[in-house]
Every structure is written in C-alpha cells, then in structure tokens.
Amino acid sequence: MLGHIPLGQFIPGHSPAHRLSPVSKIVIVIVSAVGIMLLPGFYGLLIAGGYLLLMMLFTGGTAVYAFKGLKPLWILIAFTFIFQALAVPGEPVFTLGAFDVTRQGLEKAGLMTGRLLFLVLLASLLTLTTSPIGLTRGLEKLLSPLKKFGLPVHELAMMMTIALRFIPTLINEAEVIIKAQRSRGSDLTRGNPVDRIKALIPFIVPLLAGSLRRAEELAVAMEARCYRGGNNRTAMKQMKMGRIDFAALTLALLFLLISISARLAGW
Amino acid sequence: MWAIEVENLCYTHSRGTPFEKAALQNVSVKIARGQTAAIIGPTGSGKSTLVQHFNGILAPQKGTVKILGRNAADKAVRTGLWRQVGLVFQYPEQQLFEETVYDDIAFAPKNLGLSKEEIKNRVYRALNDTGLPENILTRSPLSLSGGLKRRVAIAGVLALQPEILVLDEPTAGMDPVSKKQFLNTLKKLQQRNDITIIMVTHSMEDAARLADWVLVLDDGRAVLEGTTREVFKQAHKIISIGLDVPVEVKTMLKLRQRGIPVRSDVLGLDEAVKEIVKVKEQLKKPGG
Numbered sequence: 001m002l003g004h005i006p007l008g009q010f011i012p013g014h015s016p017a018h019r020l021s022p023v024s025k026i027v028i029v030i031v032s033a034v035g036i037m038l039l040p041g042f043y044g045l046l047i048a049g050g051y052l053l054l055m056m057l058f059t060g061g062t063a064v065y066a067f068k069g070l071k072p073l074w075i076l077i078a079f080t081f082i083f084q085a086l087a088v089p090g091e092p093v094f095t096l097g098a099f100d101v102t103r104q105g106l107e108k109a110g111l112m113t114g115r116l117l118f119l120v121l122l123a124s125l126l127t128l129t130t131s132p133i134g135l136t137r138g139l140e141k142l143l144s145p146l147k148k149f150g151l152p153v154h155e156l157a158m159m160m161t162i163a164l165r166f167i168p169t170l171i172n173e174a175e176v177i178i179k180a181q182r183s184r185g186s187d188l189t190r191g192n193p194v195d196r197i198k199a200l201i202p203f204i205v206p207l208l209a210g211s212l213r214r215a216e217e218l219a220v221a222m223e224a225r226c227y228r229g230g231n232n233r234t235a236m237k238q239m240k241m242g243r244i245d246f247a248a249l250t251l252a253l254l255f256l257l258i259s260i261s262a263r264l265a266g267w
Numbered sequence: 268m269w270a271i272e273v274e275n276l277c278y279t280h281s282r283g284t285p286f287e288k289a290a291l292q293n294v295s296v297k298i299a300r301g302q303t304a305a306i307i308g309p310t311g312s313g314k315s316t317l318v319q320h321f322n323g324i325l326a327p328q329k330g331t332v333k334i335l336g337r338n339a340a341d342k343a344v345r346t347g348l349w350r351q352v353g354l355v356f357q358y359p360e361q362q363l364f365e366e367t368v369y370d371d372i373a374f375a376p377k378n379l380g381l382s383k384e385e386i387k388n389r390v391y392r393a394l395n396d397t398g399l400p401e402n403i404l405t406r407s408p409l410s411l412s413g414g415l416k417r418r419v420a421i422a423g424v425l426a427l428q429p430e431i432l433v434l435d436e437p438t439a440g441m442d443p444v445s446k447k448q449f450l451n452t453l454k455k456l457q458q459r460n461d462i463t464i465i466m467v468t469h470s471m472e473d474a475a476r477l478a479d480w481v482l483v484l485d486d487g488r489a490v491l492e493g494t495t496r497e498v499f500k501q502a503h504k505i506i507s508i509g510l511d512v513p514v515e516v517k518t519m520l521k522l523r524q525r526g527i528p529v530r531s532d533v534l535g536l537d538e539a540v541k542e543i544v545k546v547k548e549q550l551k552k553p554g555g
Contacts, residue, residue: 173361179324180362183354184423185378202374205364209409 009069010131015060016244017129022138024245028252029126035252035259036118042107044262045114051255052118059129066124073120077113084109132164141239154230162218170211177206268336270431270463271298271321276330278316290316292487293330298480300430303457303464305474305495308484309509314467315357317484318433321465323348335430350379353429357436359420363408368399368419371408375427393422398452414445425456431463432456438473450476471505472513475534483508499532515539 012018017025032055036048056063070077086096090104127135140157147153181202188199278291290313298304308314319325320332323345332339334352339345353375356362365371372393376386394401397418403411408419421437434453438446454477457464468474474481474495481498483491485508491498498505502512502520512520519531519539529546533539 176356177362179319180354180356180359182324183322183349183356184362184375184427185349186374187378202362202364206362209364210361 009065009128011062011065011128012131013060013062013129015058015062015129016248017055017059017062017125019242019244020129020248021239021241021245022130022134023141023239024241024249025126025130026135026138026142028248029122031252031256032122033119035256036115036122038256038259038263040263040266041111044259045111045118047258047262048115048118052121054251055122055125059125062128063125065128066121069124070117070120077116080116081109081113084112133161136161136164137235137239152230154233158230166211166214169214170207173210174203174207177203177210268300269297269333270300270302270335271296271465272331272333273297273317273320274331276317276320276327276332278313278320278325278328280316282328290487294484294487294489295330296482296489296492298463298465300463301461302480303453303478304466304480304482305478306465306467306482306484307469307471307474307505307510309469311486312484313487314469314484315435318354318435318465318467321348321431321433322352322354324354350427351429352431352433353424353427355421355424355432355434355437357439358417359424359437360413360416362423363416363420366407367405368408368411369404371419372423372426375423379427389426389428390422392428393426396425396452396456397422398448414441417441418449429462431465433465433467435467436469437466438468438470446473453477469510471499471510471516475499475513475516483510495534496532499534502531 020028032051035051039045039048056066085101085105085108086099088102088105088108089100090102092100092102093106094101130138136157139160140153143151143153143156184202186199186202188196190196190199273294273296276291276294277289280288280290294313294317296317306314306317316325320327320339321334323334323339326342326345327340334344334348337344339348363371365374369390372390373386376389381389390404391401394404399415399418399422403415403419408416411419417437421434425432438449441449450473453464453466456462457477464477466473466477478495481491481493481495482489483498483505490508491501491504499512499516502516505512515533515536515538516531519529519533519542522529522543523531527546527550529542533542
C-alpha cells in the first residue's frame with residue numbers, strides 16, 4: 001500500500017561512487033547540473049549523455065535503479081516535450097488542431113526533455129549511492145561557512161536527518177491506524193465530499209498525536225544523552241577527502257569547462 | 268459450526284518488490300464457535316498477519332479463509348466483516364481520536380448505523396465490560412493514562428458487539444495487576460456471551476490462563492496446534508522456538524529431568540501442586 005513509495009531510495013554498496021565523500025558528491029552534482037544546462041545543441045546532449053554514462057560506470061550497477069526510478073516521471077517528461085514543441089514559433093512541420101508544430105519547437109523540445117532526463121538521472125545517482133545521513137552531513141559541511149552569518153547549519157541538518165529518519169516510521173504508523181479505523185467501520189468512500197473530508201479526522205488526529213508523542217520522546221532521549229547542538233561537536237565517522245574525491249571533482253570541473261567553452265563558442 | 272476456517276493460507280508482504288517477505292506459509296487453522304483460542308509465536312512469526320485476514324483487512328493471496336462460513340476471497344464479504352469480527356490492534360490506544368471517551372466508544376456503533384438509544388446502550392455495556400467508571404465518558408481520551416486509554420480503545424471495539432473478538436497482544440506493556448484484571452475481564456466476557464475470542468500473544472502464561480485451544484506459529488508456519496493441555500505436553504518444542512513457558516511447567520520439566528515422573532501439561536499453579544503431591548505419595552508407597 002503506502003510502503004512501496006521509493007522516497008530517495010538508497011542502495012548500499014561499495015562502488016567508487018559509494019566511497020566518494022558526500023561533500024564532493026554534492027558538489028559534483030551541482031557542477032554537473034550547471035554543465036548539462038549550459039551545453040547547447042544536439043552535440044551538447046551527446047556529450048552530457050556520455051559524461052553521465054561514464055559516471056554510471058562507477059556506481060557498480062546501482063545506476064540501473066536510476067532508470068527504474070524514471071517510470072513515474074514519464075508524464076512530466078511527455079508534458080515537457082509536448083509543451084515545448086507547441087510553444088515555440090517557427091517553420092511549421094505539421095499542424096495539430098489549432099497549433100503548429102515547428103521544426104524549432106521539436107528541436108527545443110528534444111533538448112529540454114533530454115536535459116530534464118539527464119538532471120533527474122544525475123540527482124538519482126546521488127541519492128542512490130549516498131545514505132540520507134551522509135547526504136545531510138555533507139550538506140552540513142558544505143553550508144558550514146554560513147554559520148558566520150548566524151545560520152543554524154547544524155540544527156537544520158539535524159532536522160533534515162530526523163525528518164528523513166521518521167518517514168518510514170510514520171508510514172508504518174499511518175498503515176496501522178488506517179487498518180484500526182477500518183476495523184471500526186470508518187469508510188472514506190462514502191457520502192458527499194464534505195462527509196469524506198470529515199471521515200479523514202479519525203486518521204489524521206491519531207497520526208498527529210503520534211508524531212507529537214514521538215517528537216517529545218525523541219527530545220527527551222536526545223537530552224538524556226546530553227545533546228546540545230552543533231558547537232564543538234565531533235563526528236564518529238570523519239568525512240575525509242581522498243584521492244578518489246579529487247579525481248572525481250577534477251572530472252566534473254573538466255565537464256563544466258567544456259560546456260562553458262561550448263556555450264561561449266556558440267555551437 | 269466453525270468461527271474461523273483457514274486452509275493452506277500463504278501471504279507475502281510487498282509481493283513483487285525487492286523487499287518481498289513471506290509472512291505465512293501454508294497455514295491451516297480451524298477455530299470453533301464460542302471457543303477461546305490463543306495464537307502464540309515469537310516476534311515476526313506471522314501472528315498479526317494471520318489475524319488481519321479474519322476481519323477482511325488483508326485478502327488471502329493463496330489458500331482459503333472462511334469466516335462464520337463465508338468465503339473471504341469475495342470482496343463484498345471482506346468489506347462487511349468488521350461488523351462481525353472485532354479486531355483490537357496492538358497498542359490500540361493509538362487509534363483514539365474523538366473529543367470525549369463517549370464519542371470514541373460510540374464511533375464503531377455509529378458506523379453500524381444504529382439508533383441513538385442503541386448506541387448509548389452499547390457504550391454503557393462496553394464500559395461495564397471493561398470495568399471503566401462512568402465519569403470517564405465526558406473526558407478527552409487523549410488526557411487519560413496509558414492503561415485507561417487501552418481499556419477505552421478495547422471498549423470501542425467491544426461496542427461493535429462482535430461475534431468474534433480478536434485481540435492482538437492486548438496485554439503488551441501492561442503492569443501485572445492490570446494484566447490480571449484484563450484477563451479476568453476477558454474471562455467474564457467469555458462466560459457471559461456466546462462470543463469467540465482469539466488472542467494473539469507471545470506469553471504462554473496468558474494462553475494457559477484463558478485459552479482452551481492453542482495454535483503455535485513460528486516463521487510463518489503452524490508448528491503446534493491443539494487443546495492447551497496437548498500443546499503444553501510438548502513444552503520443549505515451545506521452548507525451542509524461543510518462547511517462554513509458565514513457571515509451573517518449567518518446574519515440572521526440571522523435575523522430570525531429575526527422574527521424577529510428574530506430568531508437564533499442568534495448567535496453573537494449583538494443578539502443579541496437586542500433581543507433585545500425588546507423585547510424592549506414589550513414590551513413598553511401594554517401599555520407595
């Protein structure tokens with residue numbers, strides 16, 4: 001039922017991509033995303049595709065799941081294509097009702113859908129090979145310079161970690177509550193829209209009460225272990241940048257350089 | 268007539284995904300009407316999955332499930348089952364949501380479409396059955412203590428006046444006194460009404476105190492089944508799957524190990540004492 005939603009699924013493994021520091025992975029994703037958006041034209045798409053393929057080779061087969069994850073997105077991708085194809089004026093190829101489908105429109109549409117696809121694949125490569133905790137810690141490290149301006153970086157990262165940690169728990173709890181209330185005869189499919197909204201109350205109130213209870217318990221548990229925020233906190237697992245990180249970062253920067261020069265050269 | 272007839276039931280969680288997990292494998296069970304049955308097994312043995320088939324929450328994937336003679340493979344039968352089969356979930360206090368205890372207990376009878384008068388009758392009867400005081404009715408269920416909340420939640424299912432009452436680990440986390448009280452409540456219920464009670468538990472002690480029939484599940488399979496006494500005869504099997512047996516049974520087993528021929532299928536301390544005294548007398552007589 002609710003349990004099958006792949007929410008930023010992480011697949012554990014030991015590939016080079018898994019071993020990269022989360023910090024460098026986040027940077028690589030940002031740099032590569034900019035690169036993909038900058039690369040112009042059909043050849044640009046080819047280069048970006050080749051670059052992505054190269055990245056996937058280092059994920060030890062995990063990349064297969066990135067393609068599986070595309071399935072629910074096909075509506076969005078199709079919509080992007082159609083919208084772009086219809087919206088761009090130019091030399092008409094054929095007519096679709098009141099709209100002209102133009103050559104320029106098709107080109108643009110192909111380019112945009114290709115980029116969109118690549119960006120989604122890129123982002124899922126990150127979540128597939130990085131544990132949620134690694135992600136938030138990486139983000140925390142990247143944003144830590146902002147502490148100087150009073151941004152509570154550690155606290156934000158902690159909130160994100162906790163939120164991610166509790167998604168499966170809350171899904172489980174919701175499932176149990178749905179079953180329990182159905183056993184008492186509550187039915188969401190009966191009556192007019194107002195009745196149906198009212199029928200949600202037996203589910204929402206216990207779920208909310210449960211989350212508040214959990215939040216309180218968690219706060220007590222954290223205080224009992226003397227948690228007091230980010231100052232002077234050390235980590236059990238140090239995130240160190242290794243040779244592999246520098247190699248990967250160099251590759252990403254090279255890709256960005258190519259796309260900038262391609263854009264400047266006006267392909 | 269049978270209250271529950273299950274034949275070769277299989278159930279797999281998250282079927283068709285990489286997270287597939289078999290919860291039930293070829294389980295067959297029959298529970299007669301008016302009986303009190305206990306389903307016991309360690310954590311993850313499939314107890315909860317099995318009982319969720321009894322009131323139509325889960326549809327049988329393979330095998331047949333018949334409740335009160337009707338086949339639960341039929342969706343129309345399944346969606347109506349909550350009227351006859353009351354299912355109390357684990358930690359039922361989490362399902363409370365109304366503003367007052369009265370409204371929460373009245374939730375299920377209201378969904379049955381009963382008259383106001385009948386709803387009121389049922390609420391008071393459920394209150395009585397669970398031993399709750401009447402002055403609790405106007406309070407908010409969320410403000411009650413854990414033990415009271417649990418009783419209110421159970422009253423909310425009893426108000427359905429089901430023919431079959433299924434309780435999933437109803438005594439989990441209860442202190443010994445409330446546990447004893449609660450088991451006595453169930454005992455009274457079982458005597459007064461013509462109701463079939465099915466209790467899921469991992470405590471053999473609870474089963475011994477209440478059930479006349481026991482099914483032992485382990486790893487999704489039925490490993491033992493029979494009257495409580497028959498099952499206790501095979502206490503070693505129960506111990507081998509990681510469950511605890513009552514202290515009197517343990518004592519008898521220890522005595523047997525030392526060569527004293529006492530029966531091990533005793534239900535309750537009184538029986539154990541009688542058996543030990545009897546065997547002692549026997550050993551004394553012929554020159555022993």
